[in-house]
Amino acid sequence: MEQQANQHDEQPGGAPAGPRTTRRQAVAAGAAAGLGLAIAGPAAGGVTKSARRTRVGKAMGGPTGWAGSERYQYPEDSGPGRAVAAAKALKGANKPYQLVVGLWPGSIGNYSTPYPKGATPPAQLWQQLTGIKIKFVAIPNTTTYAKNIQRAATHDGSLNVVQLDMHSTGDLAEAGLLLDLSDYVAKHRPDWNDPKWGYLGGNTTTRMLNYYNGKPYAVASDGDYQIFVIRKDLWDNPKEQAAFKAKYGYALQPPKTWDQQADMAEFFHRPDQNLLGATDLRSPQWGWINFVHRYTSTGNPVAYYWDDNMKPLINGPGGVKALNHMIKTTAYGSKDALSWIWVEQYGNWGDGGAAMTIAFNNLTKFHKKGGPFDKSGFDVGSKTHAIPMPGWNVNGKLVRHTSLYFNASNGVNKFSPSKYHEAAYLFLQWVASGPIYTWLTANPGGYQDPCKVACLTDPLVRESYTPRTMDVLGMTIPGAAPSITALKGANEYINALDINLQKALSGQSSPKAALDAVAASWDRTTNKVGRAKQIAAWRAAKLGWPKVADSARGRV
Amino acid sequence: MEITTDTTTPAGGVPPAGGTRAKPVSPHRHISRLLILPGVLLLLLLVVFPVVMEIYVSLTTWTPTTGSPWYDAYQQWTWFDNYGGGLTSSSFLTAVVRTIVMTVAATGIEFALGFGLALLFLEKFLGRQVATVLFLIPMMIVPAVSGFVFFLLLQTTGPINTILSAILPGTVEARWLTDPTLTPISVVLVDIWQWTPLMFLILLAGLMAVPEDQIQAADILGASWAQKLRHVVLPIVKPIILIALIIRGMEAFKIFDAAWLLTQGGPGEASSTISVKLYREAFQNSQWSYVAALAIVVMIFVSVAASQAIKPLERRQEESA
Numbered sequence: 088m089e090q091q092a093n094q095h096d097e098q099p100g101g102a103p104a105g106p107r108t109t110r111r112q113a114v115a116a117g118a119a120a121g122l123g124l125a126i127a128g129p130a131a132g133g134v135t136k137s138a139r140r141t142r143v144g145k146a147m148g149g150p151t152g153w154a155g156s157e158r159y160q161y162p163e164d165s166g167p168g169r170a171v172a173a174a175k176a177l178k179g180a181n182k183p184y185q186l187v188v189g190l191w192p193g194s195i196g197n198y199s200t201p202y203p204k205g206a207t208p209p210a211q212l213w214q215q216l217t218g219i220k221i222k223f224v225a226i227p228n229t230t231t232y233a234k235n236i237q238r239a240a241t242h243d244g245s246l247n248v249v250q251l252d253m254h255s256t257g258d259l260a261e262a263g264l265l266l267d268l269s270d271y272v273a274k275h276r277p278d279w280n281d282p283k284w285g286y287l288g289g290n291t292t293t294r295m296l297n298y299y300n301g302k303p304y305a306v307a308s309d310g311d312y313q314i315f316v317i318r319k320d321l322w323d324n325p326k327e328q329a330a331f332k333a334k335y336g337y338a339l340q341p342p343k344t345w346d347q348q349a350d351m352a353e354f355f356h357r358p359d360q361n362l363l364g365a366t367d368l369r370s371p372q373w374g375w376i377n378f379v380h381r382y383t384s385t386g387n388p389v390a391y392y393w394d395d396n397m398k399p400l401i402n403g404p405g406g407v408k409a410l411n412h413m414i415k416t417t418a419y420g421s422k423d424a425l426s427w428i429w430v431e432q433y434g435n436w437g438d439g440g441a442a443m444t445i446a447f448n449n450l451t452k453f454h455k456k457g458g459p460f461d462k463s464g465f466d467v468g469s470k471t472h473a474i475p476m477p478g479w480n481v482n483g484k485l486v487r488h489t490s491l492y493f494n495a496s497n498g499v500n501k502f503s504p505s506k507y508h509e510a511a512y513l514f515l516q517w518v519a520s521g522p523i524y525t526w527l528t529a530n531p532g533g534y535q536d537p538c539k540v541a542c543l544t545d546p547l548v549r550e551s552y553t554p555r556t557m558d559v560l561g562m563t564i565p566g567a568a569p570s571i572t573a574l575k576g577a578n579e580y581i582n583a584l585d586i587n588l589q590k591a592l593s594g595q596s597s598p599k600a601a602l603d604a605v606a607a608s609w610d611r612t613t614n615k616v617g618r619a620k621q622i623a624a625w626r627a628a629k630l631g632w633p634k635v636a637d638s639a640r641g642r643v
Numbered sequence: 644m645e646i647t648t649d650t651t652t653p654a655g656g657v658p659p660a661g662g663t664r665a666k667p668v669s670p671h672r673h674i675s676r677l678l679i680l681p682g683v684l685l686l687l688l689l690v691v692f693p694v695v696m697e698i699y700v701s702l703t704t705w706t707p708t709t710g711s712p713w714y715d716a717y718q719q720w721t722w723f724d725n726y727g728g729g730l731t732s733s734s735f736l737t738a739v740v741r742t743i744v745m746t747v748a749a750t751g752i753e754f755a756l757g758f759g760l761a762l763l764f765l766e767k768f769l770g771r772q773v774a775t776v777l778f779l780i781p782m783m784i785v786p787a788v789s790g791f792v793f794f795l796l797l798q799t800t801g802p803i804n805t806i807l808s809a810i811l812p813g814t815v816e817a818r819w820l821t822d823p824t825l826t827p828i829s830v831v832l833v834d835i836w837q838w839t840p841l842m843f844l845i846l847l848a849g850l851m852a853v854p855e856d857q858i859q860a861a862d863i864l865g866a867s868w869a870q871k872l873r874h875v876v877l878p879i880v881k882p883i884i885l886i887a888l889i890i891r892g893m894e895a896f897k898i899f900d901a902a903w904l905l906t907q908g909g910p911g912e913a914s915s916t917i918s919v920k921l922y923r924e925a926f927q928n929s930q931w932s933y934v935a936a937l938a939i940v941v942m943i944f945v946s947v948a949a950s951q952a953i954k955p956l957e958r959r960q961e962e963s964a
Contacts, residue, residue, distance in 0.1 A: 233926040240707035240931075258929060263710040371907040422799040425821035425910050575708060579928040590911035593823050615704070 148216065149522055153206050158545060159526040166278030167520035173275055174217035174513040183507040185220035186514055188248040191228040194308070194495060197533030198518070199223065202526075203547075209527060213517060219510055226250060228495075232258075232578060239264040244502035247511040253307070253494040256299045257575040257624065265304040266499040271512040272303050277520065284521020287540055288565040288633075295569045295631030296496065296538070300624040305496035306515040310528075310538030312491045312564055313376060314556060316436075316450060317341055317443040319472035321355060330354075341474040343485060345381055345412050348443070348477045352419035355442035364419030366432050367445035369592055373428050375585045376492045376570055377445055381409035383568035384478035384486040388636040391629070392571060392580075397613050397622050399606035401584070402599065408479075410591055410598040417592055425592060439465040445476070448536055451556040473559040475639040486636040488568040495534065538564065559639075566638025573628035574621065576612045583608035701725055701935035708929050716932070725936035734912060735937060738920040739944075745827055745916065746895040749834045753891055754884070756835070757842025761850050764843075775847075782840040790904030793833045794820070797905065823913035826906045830914050833901040838894070842887055849883030850876065882956055889952050896945060917941055 148168050149160035161167045174182075190198070198210040198221070210221040224246060226234055232255050237243070239262035251259055259265045278284040279293045286292035286307070296307035321327055322339055331339035335350050342348040348365065356364030367377045383390050385405030392401055400406070417424050420441075421431070433453060435441055437460025444450075454460050455468040478487030497519075499511045517523055521541045528535050529547030542548045543561045552560075571580045584605050591601035613621045696713070702723070705716035729735050760778065764771060781789070796803050797819035807815040819829045853876050861871045877884075899918035902908055908915030908923065915923075921941075925934040 236707045236926070236929055239710075240713065242712070258708045261710055262708045371909045422816065422818060423821060425818075426794075426798075426906070576928075579930075582923065582927050586909070586911050589909045593821060593910035593913070595823050595911050595913065 150206055150209075150212055150526060153203055155203075155547070156206065159522040161520065161522045165520070165522075166276065166281065166284065167517045167523055169275050170277075170513040170516040170520065171213075171216045174219060174510055174517075177510055181506050181509065183219055183247070183510050185222050186247040186507065186511055187222050187224060187245065187503075188250075188497075188514070189224045189226045189246040190250050190497075191231065191495060191534060192225040193228070193534040194250065195223045195225060195533065197527045197530050197535045200530060200532035202530035202532060209518065209523060213514060217513075219514070221514065228252075228493075231255075235259055235264060236262065238500070238502070242502045244500055244504065246500050247503045247507055248497050248515065249500050250308070250495055250497050251305065252492075253296060253305070253496055253572045254492070254570070254577040254581060256305045256496065256498075257573055257577050259498065260299045260302075260304040261575045263501055264498070266501040266508055266512075268303040268306075268499065268512055271509060271516075275513065275516055277306075277516045279519075281521060282540065284539065284541055286538055287543070287561065288567065291631055291633065292538070292564065292567075293631075294628075295567075295572070296494070298627070298631065299573050301627040305498045306519045307494065307496045307538060308519060308524075308535060309493075309495035310448070310491070310536040310542075310560075310564075311494040312448055312536070312538070312560060312567060313380065313445050313476065313489050314448045314450065314473045314559060314563075315443065315445050315476045315489075316471050316473050318439065318441070318467070318470050320470040321442055322472075327355075341472070342443075342477045343487075345384075345409075345477050345479055349412060349416050349419075351442065352416050356419040361438070361440055363421060363435065363441040365416055365443050366420045366424070366427070366435060366441040367416075368427055368429065368432060369413070369417055369420070369424045369589075370426050370428050371585055371589060374425075374592075375581065375588055376490055378409055378413055378584070378588055379490045379492075379568070379570050380445065380476050380488065381412055382406055383488045383490065384476075385409055385481065387481040387484055387486050389486070389488060389568050389633055391632070393609075393625055395622070395626060397618060397625055399609045401609070402602035402606040406602045407598050410588065410602060413588075414592055414598065425589065433460050434462075436471075437461055437465065437467055438463045439467050439470070448473075448552060448556055448560060451553040452531065452551050468553075471553075473553075473556045475559060475563050475637075478637065481636070484636055485640070487563075487639060488566055488633060488637075489563045490568050490570050492570045562639035562642045564638075566633045566635050568633055569628070569631055573631065574624050576616050576621075579612045580609055583612070697935045697939060700932050701939055703932050706929045706931045719932075723936075725933045726940065728933060729937045729940060734915075735920060738912070738915050738917050739941075741827060741914075742896060742898070742916045742918075745831050745834075745898065746892055749831045749838075749895045749898075750888060750892045752831075752835050753839045753842045754846075754888060756839045757844075757887070758846050758884075760839075760843045761846040764847055765850055778843060779840045781837045784837070786837065786900035787904065789833060789837050790901050793829070793836075793901070794905055797829055820906055821910055823910055826910065826914035829905055830898065830902045830916075833905065834895060834898055837901075838891060842891055845883060845887040845890075846880070849880040849887075852883075853879050882959060885952065885956055889949060892952070893945060893949060 147160040147162060148171055150156040151160070163169075163172060199208050201208050207215065210223070214220050231251060235249055235251055235255065236258070238246070238249065239259065242263075249259075249264065251265075256265065260267075279286055279297065280290045282289070286296065288295075297303045297305050299305075322341060328339045331351070331354050334354065337347075339351070339354075340347075342351055352364030354364070355362060368374045369377070382401065382405060385408055390400065390405045393399055421427055421435070423431070429446065432444060432446060433450065436444055436446075436450065437454055437458075451468070451471055451473060454471055456466045458468065461468065476487055476489040478485050480486075497515050499508050499515070501508075503511070518527065521539050524535075524539050525541040525545045525548060527533070528537050528539075528542055529545060529551060531551055537543070537548055537552060537557065537560055543557050549557045571577050571584070574580065587596070587601040587605045587608075590596045590604075591598050596604070700713060700716050702720060702725070703716040704719040704721050704724070705711070705713060709719065711718065764775060795801060798804075799816055799818050799821075803819070804815045804817055807817070817825060819825050857875050857879075858871060861875050866874070897918050898916050899922065902914050902916050902919050903922070906914045908919035912920075917937075921934050921937060924930045924937070
């Protein structure tokens with residue numbers, strides 16, 4: 088395993104110029120040793136009851152040799168077990184010496200850093216188990232889309248596995264870069280929908296994250312779900328409670344609706360005391376998701392972006408209501424709200440500079456006592472309390488949806504040597520399987536965030552993200568509404584929304600005019616792509632939309 | 644070995660009418676052509692091929708997301724639809740007008756400041772060399788870095804507003820990065836800060852080349868400082884001024900870094916320049932054929948503007964010849 092910035096010095100999957108046989112023999116020996124450890128490990132380390140039950144008569148795979156490693160082990164007849172067995176069974180020309188995997192620099196640590204200390208890093212473990220080496224190539228996340236599009240335009244097959252954000256799946260599938268994984272999914276049966284190891288939200292989430300136009304093209308390697316956090320010390324303060332009730336006429340509780348959120352943002356907005364009411368982002372590329380939360384909860388069970396014939400619905404009353412709320416609450420944030428990105432937001436939160444915010448769920452991972460954002464010693468981590476995203480009362484029923492954006496996925500590069508496509512897919516099936524994904528997510532050395540059922544109960548993940556955040560993710564992810572994804576031109580739709588939201592937020596146009604402009608732009612994009620084609624993709628994408636109005640109902 | 648590319652001598656070596664002496668015919672003409680062939684091919688590869696390819700793609704609706712290779716773009720032939728779309732797009736036309744205004748403002752102010760500084764630095768004073776080096780530092784800074792530095796300086800609660808609050812009555816809370824009126828000004832300010840030194844450097848070199856004897860002659864004739872500047876210095880440095888304005892104007896017209904780093908062209912499109920617009924369309928929206936058409940329109944516009952701007956220089960050259 089190695090990290091390389093230069094992606095052209097070796098062919099993907101190709102043999103190096105050196106002593107191939109010797110290296111293969113060495114790898115084979117390593118694999119045998121690794122497997123031996125894998126079998127011996129659970130017996131030595133103590134296993135859970137469920138693992139014992141699963142193990143009866145079957146060998147276990149996965150990490151070994153450290154306390155707790157048994158949590159990430161799996162039987163042969165499981166998603167990761169089948170992936171390893173199939174990769175080992177690849178013969179001759181179809182078995183690559185190595186796979187070249189393009190990853191965001193911040194993602195590589197999940198695969199290459201030993202965690203816990205002394206453990207074999209996941210990529211190295213894969214090599215031991217299968218004999219296939221993994222070489223990582225760092226691709227800056229800010230240029231991922233542009234690089235992938237260039238890769239498609241030039242039929243560049245130098246990477247076996249490419250990384251992408253979830254919005255690009257449609258474009259890159261249509262561009263021919265992403266391989267349709269249907270056959271491999273049918274053959275090797277990943278655990279994506281497994282109730283214990285699969286995605287939170289089951290098949291709906293699988294559809295949202297991995298599918299485009301009814302076919303799997305990507306394998307999610309992230310969980311960029313947004314969480315709503317409050318500073319609980321403020322909410323628990325009896326003086327604040329009394330003052331709030333006196334002013335607004337109802338008790339100060341964590342906000343359940345956006346109207347309550349606006350009241351509380353106004354109440355706590357005290358810039359003279361270095362306290363902002365609410366700092367959910369508004370800036371280009373970072374702010375539009377906060378419109379999505381507000382918009383998708385204006386309909387019961389959910390407000391869609393288009394009707395079934397791709398007529399935009401975003402400029403209807405729900406969209407205007409959501410945007411008006413966003414404009415109103417912008418006043419309770421930073422004066423530079425339109426230019427703040429997560430760096431300023433996280434820094435401000437670390438100083439206890441805001442009463443509430445909406446952020447990636449890693450906010451609670453990074454805001455711990457003595458952590459990178461605890462520069463003032465305020466220890467906001469002990470005061471941070473995650474709650475489900477607020478919503479709207481729609482005909483007397485509370486509708487609440489969180490959402491996610493960016494969210495890294497991986498895909499098999501169709502332009503890489505086809506004989507190695509299956510090996511590349513098997514690597515993705517293994518790393519995205521419940522046990523291995525949970526292990527990777529527990530590792531604080533990378534971007535990867537929780538999205539699997541097993542993450543909810545894993546002690547390392549809970550410790551890293553805080554138990555409260557994990558509980559809230561467990562409640563809200565099954566009801567998450569997708570951002571704009573699984574469509575060709577998704578980035579163009581997003582840009583149109585983003586630019587016009589900025590115009591409305593900065594007073595250049597009214598909310599209705601801005602959303603009408605979005606709708607007009609979306610129609611142009613739809614017509615350009617081909618309306619019939621787009622309608623089919625949209626209808627398929629709706630399988631990834633939540634069926635319930637509030638997945639946290641009755642739990643908070 | 645003699646190598647010539649002369650082709651004026653008729654076959655047979657007979658001198659042409661008029662009695663001018665013909666150069667001898669080279670026995671190695673083919674060799675000479677072969678020797679320059681790689682250079683010509685390289686030029687074709689680097690310049691002609693991309694331009695032809697760009698024109699070809701601009702006449703189609705091809706993008707990488709169509710899934711077909713670029714050379715099959717003819718299957719999506721639409722003639723001049725992309726050009727029509729661009730020239731009727733209010734978003735693009737507004738970006739063009741905005742860019743022209745920003746270019747004129749930035750180049751004009753940079754010239755005024757640069758020329759003023761150059762006049763000051765003509766005189767010897769203590770620490771002139773150190774001051775010259777200090778003035779040149781901004782243009783040596785990577786634009787990405789200067790953009791980020793100004794992003795911090797221009798925050799509403801940042802140092803620039805703090806300084807302004809100290810010298811102006813009341814509290815200055817200018818929203819340099821989020822007010823649609825102020826964001827283009829912020830972008831221009833960064834450009835001025837970074838590139839005035841270049842203007843200063845070019846103009847200082849020009850002013851230093853003014854012959855001392857002409858200045859002394861004007862002194863003897865009793866010319867004032869302003870008269871010397873107008874009647875002696877400016878006519879001599881006029882070509883240098885024109886070159887400096889053309890170089891900076893063309894560079895400012897392509898302004899991207901500051902606009903992208905400070906505001907990403909926003910809020911909305913309030914500070915979106917042509918380069919920002921093209922980047923967004925190409926690398927976020929994947930509209931490559933549309934961008935190809937827009938880029939050709941911009942290239943024609945810049946070429947025409949540059950050729951007009953350079954005309955005074957050509958006239959001067961003809962006059963002196």
